[in-house]
Amino acid sequence: MKTEVSPATSLERLRELTPARVALGVTGASLPTKALLEFTLDHARARDAVHAAFDTERLLQGLADLGLVAIRVSSRAPNRKDYLARPDLGRKLDEDSRARLADRGGEISPLAIVIGDGLSPMAVNAHAIALLRRLLPLLAADSVGIGLAAVATGARVALGDEIGDVLGARMTVMLIGERPGLSAADSLGVYLTFAPVVGTTDEKRNCVSNIHGGGLGYDDAAARIGWLIREGLTRKSTGVGLKDESGVRMGQAIAANSS
Known part of the structure; x- marks a missing residue:
C-alpha cells in the first residue's frame, strides 16, 4: 500500500538535507520574524567575513611550525576598499613583493604553497593551517617537495600565478577565502x-x-x-585536462582490499 507524503512533510525532510532557505513561510506580505532575523544575522556574518582582519603573523608562524619557509607578500591593492573595488589589483604583486620573491627564487621546485586572504580572511584564519597539517604528510608520502610558501594580502586567485612563476614552481597551490554566502561565511577554497x-x-x-x-x-x-597534486605533476596538467577521480580510485582501492 502506497503511503502518501504531505507537502509539509516533504519540505521538512528537505530542510534536513540542506542549509538553503526553503519554504520559509509568510506573515502577511513578509517573512516570519524568525526567518527575517536569521537572514539578517547571516548577512551580517557574511559582511564581517569580508572585512575581517587577515592574521598574517599567525599564519606565518603556523607555516613555520609545519616546517615550511614562508614569506609575506602583498598585491597592488593598497587597502581593502580598493581590493574590493578593483579586482585587477589583487591579481598582481606589488613591486617590493615581486623583488623579494625573485631574490628568494632560484631552483625549480615541484610546489609553491600560497595562502591568500581572498574574500573571506575569516575562512583562511580558521582553516588554512589545519588543512595543511593534514595535507603535508600526504605530499611527503608521494615525495612531493615544497619550495617557498607565501602569505599574500589583498589576494585574488590569479596572484598565485605570478608568485609561482617568479619562484619557478611547477605547480601552485592557492588556499584562499571564498566569497561568503548566507549559509557559510568561512568557506575555504584551494x-x-x-x-x-x-x-x-x-x-x-x-x-x-x-x-x-x-x-x-x-x-x-x-x-x-593530494591526489590532484600528484596526478597533476605526473600528467603535467591541471584544469580541464585533469578530472578529479580521487573518489573513484579510493573506492576501487577499498573494494580491492576487502575482496
Missing part, C-alpha cells in the same frame, strides 16, 4: 595550477571548495587535493 604564469586562465585550474565545518572536512579535502 586552487591548483600547473605551470603557473601571469595570464593563466581559469580553465587551467582545479578547485576544491566548500572547506569548512559544515562542508568538506579537512581529511577529505586533503585527500582530494
Whole structure:
C-alpha cells in the first residue's frame, strides 16, 4: 500500500538535507520574524567575513611550525576598499613583493604553497593551517617537495600565478577565502595550477571548495587535493585536462582490499 507524503512533510525532510532557505513561510506580505532575523544575522556574518582582519603573523608562524619557509607578500591593492573595488589589483604583486620573491627564487621546485586572504580572511584564519597539517604528510608520502610558501594580502586567485612563476614552481597551490554566502561565511577554497604564469586562465585550474565545518572536512579535502597534486605533476596538467577521480580510485582501492 502506497503511503502518501504531505507537502509539509516533504519540505521538512528537505530542510534536513540542506542549509538553503526553503519554504520559509509568510506573515502577511513578509517573512516570519524568525526567518527575517536569521537572514539578517547571516548577512551580517557574511559582511564581517569580508572585512575581517587577515592574521598574517599567525599564519606565518603556523607555516613555520609545519616546517615550511614562508614569506609575506602583498598585491597592488593598497587597502581593502580598493581590493574590493578593483579586482585587477589583487591579481598582481606589488613591486617590493615581486623583488623579494625573485631574490628568494632560484631552483625549480615541484610546489609553491600560497595562502591568500581572498574574500573571506575569516575562512583562511580558521582553516588554512589545519588543512595543511593534514595535507603535508600526504605530499611527503608521494615525495612531493615544497619550495617557498607565501602569505599574500589583498589576494585574488590569479596572484598565485605570478608568485609561482617568479619562484619557478611547477605547480601552485592557492588556499584562499571564498566569497561568503548566507549559509557559510568561512568557506575555504584551494586552487591548483600547473605551470603557473601571469595570464593563466581559469580553465587551467582545479578547485576544491566548500572547506569548512559544515562542508568538506579537512581529511577529505586533503585527500582530494593530494591526489590532484600528484596526478597533476605526473600528467603535467591541471584544469580541464585533469578530472578529479580521487573518489573513484579510493573506492576501487577499498573494494580491492576487502575482496
